[in-house]
Amino acid sequence: MKFKIFFLTLLFCCISFSQSNERITTIETVEILYGKEEEAIYYFQNNWKKLRARAIEKEYIHSFQLMKTSFSSETPFHIILVTTYTNKEQYKNREKHFTELIKASGGLKLLNDKKPNELRKSVFSVEGANHLE
Incomplete structure (x- = not known):
């Protein structure tokens, strides 16, 4: 339940700072796998x-925003x-x-040659959230 409240609060914060109701936001939460934090942060x-x-x-x-948070059972x-x-x-x-x-970027930049699927797993996504005025 706390995870849902946290996520809804995050979504509300993103929406509340908008100046136009035409804006659309996507949000993805990502779990770093196998303790590969250094490689995952480098990748992102x-x-x-x-x-x-x-x-x-x-x-x-x-x-855009790239944010790091503390992993817990409530925010996995x-x-x-x-x-x-x-x-x-x-x-x-x-x-x-x-x-x-x-x-145009010339390919992925990787640390220790770790591919994205070895580093991360998508936990939860919100696609196409419309902003309110």
Whole structure:
């Protein structure tokens, strides 16, 4: 129950700071596997975060947040990934845009040659959350 309350609070915070009801947010929580925290943090900072920074430059997204939290039975994840799109058009084109950015990036940057599926597991996702005014 506390996990649900935490997650709803997080979602409310993201929504409450919006200035437009056209914004759409996706949220993903991620568990780091097998104690590979260093490799996972490296992966997210050097891939996920850099792709989103580039997406902002190209006006493919509005904003993003990469957050670390304490793992517990009530919050069974280590990382929270938030991406906000300005409008439905950006959200609709997200796969096409990120595919373009991934190709241009020259491939994954990995620490100790650990692939993403060896480091992380998606716990919970919210796709297409609409912002309220």
